[in-house]
Amino acid sequence: MRALVAAALLLAGAAAHGQDRAAVTVVDSLGRTVPVPGRVDRIISLEPEITRILVALGAGERLVGIDYFLRHHDHLFPLVFPKGSSLPLVSNQAQELAVEEAVRLRPDIVFSSPSEFRLAESIERKLDVPVVALASMGRFDGLLGEIRTLGRIVGREERAAALIAYFEETLRSVGRDSPSGRPAESRPSVYLAFWGSLVRTPVSYDPVVAAGGRNSASGLLPDHLGAPGATIPLEKLLVWDPDVILVQGNYPPEDRRVSVGSVLRDPRLASLRAVRSGRVHYTFGYWYWWDPALVLVETVYLSRLLRPGGGPGFDLAAEGDAVFEEFYGVEGAFSALCRILACHEWKTR
């Protein structure tokens, strides 16, 4: 099965690769209408989330330049696309795009982040190639729309549709098993300690909602801003008194500035319901927005954690590996990631 998915990805990628198709026009996350040539053989991607989706679509072979984050800081990407480690870097922390290197790579298209709203126009002027700015902005509908748009651009519409269908079906099965259909007030309230801080939290986080929880910080900032983080005064956390606290675990243990243990030991938090009941757990969280497979695994994982009464334990590694195989056709990628993140220490019930 695994070999079949991998082979299918490769064959489909090769088949679409080099085909001349009609030019398409897409509307990106900045609302820009961008005409894209029918033949997209050479891709530069400055947005890690897009790069991951391109690999999942089977268009990884067409990447000719990637962002520094994936090379230097992402422990997941080398597991799902080892060839990425030999691709030229076209950016670094201080430089959004190494223009001369980008020119040398002769891209047909450049993908960028809508967070850098002037970057797309700037690159387009300098390189005279179409630039599409896309991101999920931390929303499932945004992620699925991004997969669909990228599928159109690289001529992998069917693969995109298959991934979207798989994603939606998994969400539906999660919904059947979780209390997401229950009224908001009867769902467990969840506080997310993200970005290496106890007091920084995303004001919307779809995996929690899909898994049947209620984000305590929901509505703290206007929704139209995407999914920005807010910093809260610590006593706000005591006001919310959440049922569950989730700590971002997408860092290797040695890099975590906030851990489940530090939350449980913090005397200022001792009166919290989540701390008293021991419902402080890791979750994955953002990693330059999302990896489409990882966020799906996260949603499944959270649905088990938030299930009323805890429910039976489950094999996180096995479920994760299955999702990763579906997306990347790579065997054991999630298990390998879990070894880096020490997921075996995470509670799964």
Place this chain on the structure above:
Amino acid sequence: MSGRHDSRTAALTVLAVVLPLALLVLALNVGAYRIPPKAVFTTIVGAVFPGAPEAGPSPYADILFRIRLPRLLLALFAGAALAVSGASLQALFRNPLVFEFSLGISHGAAFGAALSLVFLGRSVPPQAAAFVFALVAVLLVVAIAGRSPSQVVTVLLSGVIVSALFQALLSMVEVFADPYALQSLVFWLMGSLGQATWGDLAVTLPVIGAGVAVLVLMRWRLNVLSLGEDEARSLGVDTRRDKVLVIALAALITAAATAVMGVVSWIGLIVPHLVRLAVGADNRKVVPLSAGFGASLLLLADTIARGAAPFEIPVGILTSIVGIPFFIVLLKRSGRVWQ
């Protein structure tokens, strides 16, 4: 005329003592967790006098003593530290634009924190690294300035050089930073009192308290030093020793505050100017009054930062937004005070 001036000074002295205490009481009652004023009172009385009846329920005590009080005490002490540091340095250098930024203290501290957050992991806390590099910055300034005859100008120029050096080093750290460490760094650089714990305060408050006390005691000498080197020497003051002492103490208390709360600007510039506007340039009055009003200003800013919105506004941003226009107005009106 003199009598009116004296009564104004007396009134301001009372205000400099009463205002921080009044704001402390107010701030104890402000927060996301609503605690009725009566419960605040009974909880505190219950803690101070264990036999007293009617201590509030446990969450109140936790919030008041573990979250609010450390934060408010840090605001008071750090505000006093920044203002006294600014007042002392301005007197010493006879320059109204000198404050902790001018001697590289803030950028030194920022670089230290950046090193810790980005490269050193848990082995060196950012507070400790910020403190060390703030002191390194001042030592560098003193070393570069050396025994130059026009030392006031030389020290200021050395401060500019050292600030620029640490800014460049900070940018270099940012270039190599893991994006997630960079987020922590940016957050730290914005300044916040929210993470203050008793553990931090156990080190910070005594250092600031002692440093501020010595600078207040030196207010007479600051008047002499502000006359200029030759005149100060002719009055028997060891100018070199006193200068080094003032700079070292100003650096020490600023570094102690910055290390815990991050970079909070403008307090050291605004408060001494406000005080001079009210009482003139006499450092016997300016330095101690700056302590009281600096404490009040930072406490007020922090109370607004945590009470004005459901989320927290970094206090460093607030002091800059309020401070800059305020300073422009002051600058227009107070030029004559330094004449």
